[in-house]
Structure formats: structure tokens, C-alpha cells
Amino acid sequence: xxxKEENELGVYKLRNLDHKPYVETIGNGGSYSADxxxxxxxxxxxKDMYPTSKHEWVSxxxxxxxxxxxxQPDGSATVHCKITYETEDGNTFEHxxxxxxxxxxxxxxxxxxxxxxxxxxxxxxxxxxxxxxGFGIELWMNEDIRQLRERxxxxxxxxxxxxxxxxxxxxxKLDALRRDNDCPPEDKERITKMRExxxxxxxxxxxxxxxxxxxxGIKNNKRITPTRKKKITDAIQQSNLSDTMKxxxxxxxxEKRSNLECDTFVNKMVKEGTIANAV
Numbered sequence: 001x002x003x004k005e006e007n008e009l010g011v012y013k014l015r016n017l018d019h020k021p022y023v024e025t026i027g028n029g030g031s032y033s034a035d036x037x038x039x040x041x042x043x044x045x046x047k048d049m050y051p052t053s054k055h056e057w058v059s060x061x062x063x064x065x066x067x068x069x070x071x072q073p074d075g076s077a078t079v080h081c082k083i084t085y086e087t088e089d090g091n092t093f094e095h096x097x098x099x100x101x102x103x104x105x106x107x108x109x110x111x112x113x114x115x116x117x118x119x120x121x122x123x124x125x126x127x128x129x130x131x132x133x134g135f136g137i138e139l140w141m142n143e144d145i146r147q148l149r150e151r152x153x154x155x156x157x158x159x160x161x162x163x164x165x166x167x168x169x170x171x172x173k174l175d176a177l178r179r180d181n182d183c184p185p186e187d188k189e190r191i192t193k194m195r196e197x198x199x200x201x202x203x204x205x206x207x208x209x210x211x212x213x214x215x216x217g218i219k220n221n222k223r224i225t226p227t228r229k230k231k232i233t234d235a236i237q238q239s240n241l242s243d244t245m246k247x248x249x250x251x252x253x254x255e256k257r258s259n260l261e262c263d264t265f266v267n268k269m270v271k272e273g274t275i276a277n278a279v
Contacts (some may be wrong), residue, residue, distance in 0.1 A: 015134030023139070026104075034106070037136045039122040042129040049133070050085040057121050058082050065219075067100065070115060071176070073169040075110035075156045077101045079117060081124035083132065097128035114169060154183050159198055166199035169227040170207040177214045182221040187214045220260035227254060232262060239274045 022037045045055050058080040059066040069077035083095045101112040101120040109116050130136045153168040154160055156175070161168055177183055178191040191214070194202055202210075224232075236249040252265070269275045 004125075012134035012137075013049065013278055015137065017135055019138075020138040022136070031258065035121075035139055037126060038129075041127040042126040042135065044137050046083075046085065046129045053083065053085040055125055055128075056082040056084070060174055065179070065181070066220050067264070068121075070098075071111070071172065073170050074108075075152050075168075075175070077112050077117065077120075078109040079120060080126050081128050083128045085132075090229045095122045095128055095132050097131065099124040099127065110154075110158070121272070155198060156195070157198065157238060161199075164203055166202050166207045170204065170211065171195070171199060172206065173211060174214070177211065177218065179216050182218045183214060183215075184217040184221060187217050221258050224257055224259055224262050227255075228262065232266060235269075235275045236264075239269065241274050 022041045023035050046261045059068045069079050081097045086092045
């Protein structure tokens with residue numbers, strides 16, 4: 001039930017408005033079909049109520065890369081739509097809607113492409129407006145029950161994991177590590193070959209070790225942070241090196257350096273006794 005305060009904010013103000021003239025039907029030519037209202041119609045209804053309304057496709061960071069969805073362990077994705085609207089009294093409110101990326105059979109998609117992601121986002125936007133205003137809400141009723149099926153977890157290619165082998169979650173994480181910009185080339189190649197072979201012969205324990213190893217390689221390849229760079233340059237300036245060697249060291253630090261390069265450099269200075277501690 002919608003209380004008085006919610007109704008004054010605009011919730012369900014369009015609940016009794018006839019939505020049927022806007023309904024379209026989509027299907028794959030088989031047993032699946034569904035009624036829907038275009039996202040543009042829904043958005044037009046909300047903008048008519050609240051002209052300053054905005055919607056945002058929320059992104060998430062995986063490694064150093066933005067991804068416009070929430071990655072799931074089986075390789076599928078969920079899009080996140082944020083709707084912001086302002087009421088007549090000047091108060092601003094947000095509504096968040098989430099939808100899984102699905103194909104034309106209404107099944108979740110692994111490794112979805114940009115068109116599939118965009119379609120899911122538009123559906124999330126339409127559902128968000130419907131949830132806020134009540135317009136066409138009947139189209140979403142019992143949606144969770146219709147889609148409630150127990151689906152086994154699978155790898156990216158749809159095959160089921162073997163007992164004791166790489167888990168679906170590990171497969172997704174290994175693939176994400178492989179796509180990291182700082183992943184060492186040999187690790188990229190190693191994971192790619194294992195993935196193409198459907199992780200055959202790789203146990204769950206082996207996958208755990210491989211992930212730790214690749215993460216370390218990525219960390220080593222990443223550029224040092226400004227904070228660590230300052231600590232190292234300060235250590236060089238305060239060391240017992242000659243002025244010429246200090247100048248050379250500081251010049252070397254001015255270049256783009258990775259964590260591994262700096263680790264090697266600092267450990268060498270510590271071993272030679274030019275600085276007291278590793279930084």
C-alpha cells in the first residue's frame with residue numbers, strides 16, 4: 001500500500017492511467033513472448049511529471065577498467081540504472097533499478113555484448129519508471145515467479161564444471177585477471193590456453209595458486225604510486241650516496257617505473273648499505 005507521503009512524492013501517480021495503447025509484444029517466433037512498453041514512452045511520462053529527471057547507467061571498476069554492469073560468477077552481468085528526480089518542493093530523490101542481461105529467449109547472457117547491455121539498461125529504465133509511477137506496473141507483476149528457475153552454474157561456453165576442477169567463480173576471476181592491462185604477457189597466454197581448453201586438467205587448488213601468482217605479476221607491473229615514489233626519492237636524497245649518484249638515482253626515478261623495478265632498485269641500495277630500510 002502506498003502511504004500519503006509517498007503519493008505526494010509522485011509514487012504511483014500514474015497507476016490508473018491506461019497503459020494498454022502503448023503495449024508492444026516481443027517474441028522469438030517460438031514459445032517465448034512478452035508484453036512491454038518502450039523505454040522512451042516511460043521516460044516521456046516521467047519527464048512530463050518531473051522535467052529535471054535524469055537517468056544514469058552506473059559503472060563499476062574491475063581492475064583498472066570501468067564496466068557498465070555488475071559481473072556475476074558465471075560470466076553474466078546485471079545492469080544498474082539510477083533515476084534521479086526532483087519534486088515541486090525542491091527535494092531530490094533517487095531510485096535504483098537492477099536487471100540481468102538477457103537474450104531473446106529471456107535467458108541470461110554470458111559475456112554480453114554492448115547491444116545486449118544497452119537493451120537490458122533500457123528495460124531497467126522502463127521498469128524503474130514503472131515502479132516509481134505505477135504506469136504499466138501490471139506488466140511486471142509475477143515477473144520474479146515466471147523467471148524463477150534453478151539453473152546450474154556453467155563456464156563461459158555453457159559447460160558445467162567438473163568436481164574438483166576450476167569453479168565457475170574462479171573461471172570468471174581468472175578471465176578478469178587475463179584482461180587486466182598490467183597482466184604479464186606470459187600469464188595472459190597461459191590463462192587463455194587454459195580457458196580455451198575449458199580448464200581441463202586444472203584443479204581448484206591449482207587455480208587458487210595461479211590466481212595468486214597472476215595477481216602478484218599484475219602488482220609488479222603496475223606503476224608505482226606517487227606516495228611510494230616520494231618515499232623512494234626522499235630516501236635517495238637522505239642516503240650516503242655521492243651527489244652524482246643521488247642525481248642519477250633521482251633522474252632514474254623521474255621515468256615511469258613499475259613496482260618490480262623499484263623493488264629491485266631499493267633492495268639493491270639496502271643491500272649495499274646506502275639506505276637503512278626498504279621503502
